[in-house]
Amino acid sequence: MSADPLGQVQFVQAQLQSGVAVGGVGVEELQAFVEEHPRVLALSGAGISQHSGIPTYRDAAGVWKSNKPIQHGEFILHHATRQRYWARSYKGWPNVANARPNAAHIALSKLEDLGYVQTLVTQNIDRLHQKAGHRKVIDLHGRLDQVICIDCGETMTRADVQNWLAQNNAHLDEIKVTAAPDGDAQIEGEVLNDMQVPSCFRCSGLLKPNVVFYGSSVDKEIVNAVYDQLSQADALLVVGTSLMVFSSFRFCKFAQENDIPILCINEGLTRADDMLRLKVLADCGSTLQHLVQALPARG
Ligand SMILES: [Zn+2]
Numbered sequence: 001m002s003a004d005p006l007g008q009v010q011f012v013q014a015q016l017q018s019g020v021a022v023g024g025v026g027v028e029e030l031q032a033f034v035e036e037h038p039r040v041l042a043l044s045g046a047g048i049s050q051h052s053g054i055p056t057y058r059d060a061a062g063v064w065k066s067n068k069p070i071q072h073g074e075f076i077l078h079h080a081t082r083q084r085y086w087a088r089s090y091k092g093w094p095n096v097a098n099a100r101p102n103a104a105h106i107a108l109s110k111l112e113d114l115g116y117v118q119t120l121v122t123q124n125i126d127r128l129h130q131k132a133g134h135r136k137v138i139d140l141h142g143r144l145d146q147v148i149c150i151d152c153g154e155t156m157t158r159a160d161v162q163n164w165l166a167q168n169n170a171h172l173d174e175i176k177v178t179a180a181p182d183g184d185a186q187i188e189g190e191v192l193n194d195m196q197v198p199s200c201f202r203c204s205g206l207l208k209p210n211v212v213f214y215g216s217s218v219d220k221e222i223v224n225a226v227y228d229q230l231s232q233a234d235a236l237l238v239v240g241t242s243l244m245v246f247s248s249f250r251f252c253k254f255a256q257e258n259d260i261p262i263l264c265i266n267e268g269l270t271r272a273d274d275m276l277r278l279k280v281l282a283d284c285g286s287t288l289q290h291l292v293q294a295l296p297a298r299g
Pocket of ligand 1: 150151154200201202203204205206
């Protein structure tokens with residue numbers, strides 16, 4: 001993600017308020033366009049996991065709805081930040097672990113089976129596309145079901161780390177919380193001072209979830225893999241994201257520069273609205289289901 005995502009979001013909001021947006025079209029037009037441009041690279045975001053009970057960061061106008069997310073630098077530098085992260089994540093993780101894919105995830109996986117979606121790039125870290133049976137997925141921002149040691153590179157399952165957290169933080173069990181985006185939860189106050197944070201089971205090094213925090217950046221290899229897939233696609237289909245972070249918006253810029261049409265299904269504004277060929281302003285799940293039913297299988 002960019003070094004200053006919050007600053008960028010404010011800039012984009014100012015742009016959006018100045019009226020850069022396109023009107024929506026019907027799903028039939030989208031279907032006709034996909035039939036003529038059948039090799040699609042899909043790019044999904046938090047809006048798609050909303051109906052699986054995982055909250056989104058922003059409302060339809062792109063405004064932040066809850067706490068600012070954890071910053072990478074602060075997580076690495078400050079023990080107190082890690083205490084806050086692991087306490088909130090300990091309470092928030094079960095909501096992600098137990099989440100089930102919804103109609104949108106399932107329809108995208110069927111579009112892969114039918115031969116339309118060639119590659120799916122997701123900003124989501126919840127692994128719901130994989131749970132829905134989607135095969136070719138690039139997890140742009142990592143995966144929350146893994147934890148990685150930044151000292152020795154060892155990865156471990158989040159389930160094992162969750163067990164450790166439970167055994168060492170019994171004082172958190174009584175606390176009620178509200179689920180927040182990305183497996184986070186609202187939790188503040190003195191209880192954080194007693195929070196025991198996990199360390200590497202192998203080298204006792206510093207552990208972080210295997211995700212890209214704000215203030216860090218996506219691996220170049222992953223970005224280049226997406227560019228490579230995108231350059232072979234007939235169209236870029238953006239689903240359930242406002243594209244506020246540069247890590248995903250850059251693929252729209254790449255598509256525009258290479259004359260690859262950009263299609264979008266989103267209920268709210270996006271940062272790429274003035275770059276879109278077609279936009280369906282509707283629920284992702286029902287729109288994608290319609291596409292699955294209307295499109296013939298490709299040979
Ligand atoms: Zn280690």
